[in-house]
Amino acid sequence: MPAPSKSTLISDNGPASSRRTFLSWKVRRETIIGWLFVMPALTMYAVFVLLPLVLTIQYSFFRWNGVGPATWVGLKNYLTVFQVPDLIGTISNAFWLVIWFSLIPVGLGLVVASLIHRVATGRFGEIARTVLFLPQVIPLVAAGIIWGWLLSLPGLINQILTVMGLGAITRAWLGDFDWALPAVGLVGIWVLLGFCTVLMLTGIGKIDPALYESARLDGAGWFREFIGITVPLLKYEIGVCLTVTVIAALAAFDIVYVSTAGGPGNATAVPGIQIYILAFTQRAVGLASALAVMLMILVVVAILPIQWLSRESTR
């Protein structure tokens, strides 16, 4: 366990005047008190995040059913992930989900936030914000069931399409090989758009109104304002939104599990679903851990560039 019991942050190599000693003692005491305050949170983090992480990495080198004896298999589990098309295929599905869970909600969130900021101040803006944020509050399992009904063959969405004269394209959206992933993506947009919009609105609120005012005096329309002021000054918020939603896409489980459980075929199977089935149904804990470790590396690799870009631009 990484117990940070002694402070190594302060080095006392200056002249030993009494005042300085007193100061450094005071600083050191404050540091120790600081660490003590952090300790409970740090312990929880170590026990519930770091330890499982390390154990997962350890399990990934074993063949183990979770109960019986474990056998060391080296990198075999990692090789299996690459060799079984159904396992590696989940990773490409996850990248498709990035479009639906990340790019569209962030892009749309920017536009919607900017529109609300410009045209819908006051009551209407509050209502729009609340409505968009509501999906974050609704339990996802309930939402999944309702979306299942809406997207089913006799469901509301197909009824509306039929009324509009588009009866020919109606189908069981979540059961169709070509449309299941976009349909799951639609549920993802619904869930994540509110989060992005609210975050962007907060960011826009921090932008100096004088900038907008001068732009308008110069005759700039909404689009010029949007491109020239809103987007560049919201880079940090965009970075946060992208980070959160890309993780939501790559590590997706809940939205997919409640809407399709990975079907039809493996059209919407994502690593999260496979890890769950492998670990708890198939009881191949080692293989599940190997896939989980690869997913973690993938998420880190995808997130780091976004972090660097958004941080650098804010300097």
Added chain:
Amino acid sequence: MSKKSVFGSLVSLLVLTSMLLSSCATPATTAVPVAPTAEASAVPATSAPTATTAPSTTAAGPSCGTEPVVLNAYFETGFDLPFKLSDEFTKQYPNVTWNISQDQFANLINGAPRLLSGDNPPDLLRLPTMVSFAKDGLLKNLDGYATAFGWDKWPPAELMQNRVNATGQRGDGSLYAAGLNYSMTGIFYNKKLAAQIGMTEAPKTLAEFEALLAKAKAAKLLPIMQWGSAKSGMGLAFPLQNLMASVGPTGPINDWIFQKPGATIDTPSNLIATQHLEQWIKSGYFPPDINAIEYTDANARFGKGEGVFIFNGDWQNAGYDKDLPGNVGFFLMPPATAGGKHGAMSAPLTYGISAKAKNADCAAFFLNWVATNDKARQIDVTIGGSNPGGAADATMPSVAAGSVTNETLTAGQIIGQDNGAMDFIANATSSIFAQGWTPELQKMVGGKQDAAGLLKAVQAEYMRELGQ
């Protein structure tokens, strides 16, 4: 600053990881193998019933005694039967009370290993699967109870599915579970719609049945309602296995399910069966949105009159009787040739006793009581809708007139005579359903898999899981 700190933390994480990795050699302290020992199979009647006043349905053997006993039980959510049985048991044996937990079947699959290996293992547990639990020594060997209660004199087919041998194959060896009852599967039909297409009696051959399907399609009726969403598992596994038993022998299918060495699902007769199913799909005999239909939706839609037939099991009897009173019939999948033998999936509703159970004798006594007590057998049929099993000459409880249960119980006798009982192909390994049958059958519906490819893919997944 940010780049450095990210790299710094990654490096320190890696150092930490390698330190901890080198300090532990095996994944967990609980990972010690618990081999089934000889003790587990010893006759458990060491605590013989001391009080002669204790009510008992058997002359001797393990019992619940007269002291207060709290049976720690784990039941499946959504099925009333074990709850009703436990109530009745307490009525007859007031010293026994229950501490019942319950969970969905899918959660039981995931949770059972931890429950059984935990500090407070259940005395009685609904078993989703048993081979790995038996192999890991988590389940009580019931051979001693079988001798003590005389279960070994019951029809062998009843207990076969609950046996696991020393090499971890099901079908023979020691007994590790008992069935509360024995389910029967086949084809339910909507009597009114069947009359519309001129069906006056159950089809006697596969060809006759397929002619009825074609007639239903021509009459603009949905021939077969079935579910297929991955959320509830692919329901086409039902007609597929019925077709396999119709065109070929059931023995090799059971061998495959029981993981006999060299067993394969990819046999010539199974290929013919799968080709029939593919043809049914292409002919539009199933709902077009089947890949998105869940189990409960399919039954609700059948109950509302959508679909002439539905492949399902007798656990759904009460639901069909309620939705379509007096209007539901049942027949077994007909054989390919007239006069041929019938086959059907028929599985015990398995309950096991934890190896570390505190009240194993009482739990075993309860399991024996379910199969032998008249009141319990009546509850079994009325609530559970299935054959209560037990001795061959045990009296069969009465069933309400007009209930489809009459037909499923009769079908059970035919399967008994034809020795055509099979376990489910979905139960061959713990995730062959989720990883094999469901995605491959869904692909077949979507036109992305053919009969030969399906059997090959499922067999490959089966081998992969056995190798895990």
